[in-house]
Amino acid sequence: MPTFIMLSTLGPDGAATLRENPERLKQVNAEVESMGVHVREQFATLGPYDFCNILEAPDETTIAKVALVLGARGTLKTLTLTAIPVDEFIASMRKT
Numbered sequence: 001m002p003t004f005i006m007l008s009t010l011g012p013d014g015a016a017t018l019r020e021n022p023e024r025l026k027q028v029n030a031e032v033e034s035m036g037v038h039v040r041e042q043f044a045t046l047g048p049y050d051f052c053n054i055l056e057a058p059d060e061t062t063i064a065k066v067a068l069v070l071g072a073r074g075t076l077k078t079l080t081l082t083a084i085p086v087d088e089f090i091a092s093m094r095k096t
Contacts, residue, residue: 037056
């Protein structure tokens with residue numbers, strides 16, 4: 001399955017929710033998994049983004065749906081990137 005990196009920034013309501021209920025992160029991961037996306041890794045980060053999630057999804061449409069559903073709650077904003085394994089990238093460059 002293709003790999004995606006989803007960076008997220010919490011809004012005030014999202015930060016308040018996590019402060020009161022940190023386990024909410026695991027609940028959201030379960031919701032994401034129920035939409036057909038596998039949460040491979042998740043990191044809390046410092047800087048402009050609060051979390052970095054490494055996700056696997058069947059396609060771009062599925063990951064776009066997850067980003068929209070999560071963003072529609074108004075508790076966070078996301079930036080989603082396609083991640084290409086370096087070996088695959090190198091192989092594709094050799095074909096040209």
